[in-house]
Amino acid sequence: MSGYFSDFAPLAYDPQGSGPGFRHYDPNEVVMGKRMEDHLRFAVCYWHSFVWEGGDPFGGQTFRRPWFPGDTMDLAKLKAEAAFDLFRILGVPYFTFHDHDVRPEGASLTESRRRLEEMADLFETKMAAGGPKLLWGTANLFSNRRYMAGASTNPDPEVFAYCAATVRACMEVTHRLGGENYVLWGGREGYETLLNTDLTQELDHMGRFLNLVVEHKHRIGFKGAILIEPKPQEPTKHQYDFDVATVYGFLKRYGLEQEVKVNIEQGHAILAGHSFEHELAMANALGIFGSIDMNRNDQQSGWDTDQFPNSVPEAALAYYEVLRGGGFSTGGTNFDAKLRRQSLDAEDLVMAHAEAMDVCARGLKAAARMLEEEALEGPRRARYAGWAKPEAQAMLGAGASLASIADRAEAEGIDPQPASGRQERLEAVVNRYV
Structure with missing residues (x-):
């Protein structure tokens, strides 16, 4: 090779090296x-x-x-x-x-x-x-x-x-x-x-x-x-x-x-x-x-x-x-x-x-x-777990209506209580990986 890049040989994966090369990118890993x-x-x-x-x-x-x-x-x-x-x-x-x-x-x-x-x-x-x-x-x-x-x-x-x-x-x-x-x-x-x-x-x-x-x-x-x-x-x-x-x-x-x-x-x-x-x-x-x-x-x-x-x-x-x-x-x-x-x-x-x-x-x-390791998928799945219940799935079905959903909510006295989104905990989880 000659020309503008003539001083450079092809780079290789060299995690311990000090010169030009890849420290983390190993194409075959x-x-x-x-x-x-x-x-x-x-x-x-x-x-x-x-x-x-x-x-x-x-x-x-x-x-x-x-x-x-x-x-x-x-x-x-x-x-x-x-x-x-x-x-x-x-x-x-x-x-x-x-x-x-x-x-x-x-x-x-x-x-x-x-x-x-x-x-x-x-x-x-x-x-x-x-x-x-x-x-x-x-x-x-x-x-x-x-x-x-x-x-x-x-x-x-x-x-x-x-x-x-x-x-x-x-x-x-x-x-x-x-x-x-x-x-x-x-x-x-x-x-x-x-x-x-x-x-x-x-x-x-x-x-x-x-x-x-x-x-x-x-x-x-x-x-x-x-x-x-x-x-x-x-x-x-x-x-x-x-x-x-x-x-x-x-x-x-x-x-x-x-x-x-x-x-x-x-x-x-x-x-x-x-x-x-x-x-x-x-x-x-x-x-x-x-x-x-x-x-x-x-x-x-x-x-x-x-x-x-x-x-x-x-x-x-x-x-x-x-x-x-x-x-x-x-x-x-x-x-x-x-x-x-x-x-x-x-x-x-x-x-x-x-x-x-x-x-x-x-x-x-x-x-x-x-x-x-399901570091994020596990908590994400748990957050939406309520939607796996039959009554929750029924609300999304073709047979449901706004009125039928409302009637059930009143009949059962539904009173939802907020759950933590745990954002800071999840941000800390990500930091452990990077």
């Missing part, structure tokens, strides 16, 4: 009957790792990498070489990308599609030579100024058509590369002000577009899952895909709840006023859990900072819900995370991923122990 690698299904994202230049709202590029500015196919291929080098160093089984990440946009839709297909040729070669598989692909329908008023929700029908062509190309490349999912991230599917917005029309257009995507999935024989990534606020004030519950309501309205699932990001969950584990539990309860983007937000900042995860307790609670729901099927753990703009070196990118993988491994093992 068996957890709840499955290899750790098969539980976690790690993926490195193309965009933050290889496209972001280190800018922020108050300052420009801080990273100087050999493939920047990435505006030619030669630079795109150099970037791909570096990307697959990092994938090999980390030993991740998957990667993810937007179309715009891997190729520069052409002068026309046709040229953009051809460039994407040319990059897919290179990816196929790399993947066949032992590179990782594709967890999911997606289209960038938010960066270009054409999307400033939305993508499928744009008031201009030509933007809708442009999006259709872009998504078709990206879906077909994802299918060709054996991608296990296809993600729609509605970065600008929302509005700034109601003064110029027709909510009903925009929602209907978004619903129609998603139906077209699902129809095309079946037409081309793509077997992967279609995922929506919920995101509140930022960049638009009112996002139509605010959180898991909002997305589910949208899917129900447009008849897609059996066809589309969700890709949940930790940072987005926090922006929506939820915890990550809440969104995961909600997705499982509604039957639409698909995959996760693992990252974190700065607790002192009110926006989506996309930092690498570093909290074992947070990871444990997240993977607890993943495992409790049966684990990943087509989904996985995608590191939608970026370095701080002062972290300039190749080593920073390697170690940020390695440490995050260790955090997730520790969280997974803690979550598995809590499940196996």
Whole structure:
């Protein structure tokens, strides 16, 4: 290997080591009957790792990498070489990308599609030579100024058509590369002000577009899952895909709840006023859990900072819900995370991923122990035990009425007494595992 990451050998599990390596992530360790690698299904994202230049709202590029500015196919291929080098160093089984990440946009839709297909040729070669598989692909329908008023929700029908062509190309490349999912991230599917917005029309257009995507999935024989990534606020004030519950309501309205699932990001969950584990539990309860983007937000900042995860307790609670729901099927753990703009070196990118993988491994093992020992499930079952009684079940049956339930309550003189939820005790239980 030569190039940007030439100083790094593939990382190994080395729990007692002092140099680069994994202290907790052993891909072959068996957890709840499955290899750790098969539980976690790690993926490195193309965009933050290889496209972001280190800018922020108050300052420009801080990273100087050999493939920047990435505006030619030669630079795109150099970037791909570096990307697959990092994938090999980390030993991740998957990667993810937007179309715009891997190729520069052409002068026309046709040229953009051809460039994407040319990059897919290179990816196929790399993947066949032992590179990782594709967890999911997606289209960038938010960066270009054409999307400033939305993508499928744009008031201009030509933007809708442009999006259709872009998504078709990206879906077909994802299918060709054996991608296990296809993600729609509605970065600008929302509005700034109601003064110029027709909510009903925009929602209907978004619903129609998603139906077209699902129809095309079946037409081309793509077997992967279609995922929506919920995101509140930022960049638009009112996002139509605010959180898991909002997305589910949208899917129900447009008849897609059996066809589309969700890709949940930790940072987005926090922006929506939820915890990550809440969104995961909600997705499982509604039957639409698909995959996760693992990252974190700065607790002192009110926006989506996309930092690498570093909290074992947070990871444990997240993977607890993943495992409790049966684990990943087509989904996985995608590191939608970026370095701080002062972290300039190749080593920073390697170690940020390695440490995050260790955090997730520790969280997974803690979550598995809590499940196996019924540390939370036992108390949870006891709390709801009254619902196992015949008279309680009868209230939920088709023959019950409000009046019949009320009559029984009066006849039996029911006088319920509150029972402790024992929250602090359960929080202490979790702490013993992490």
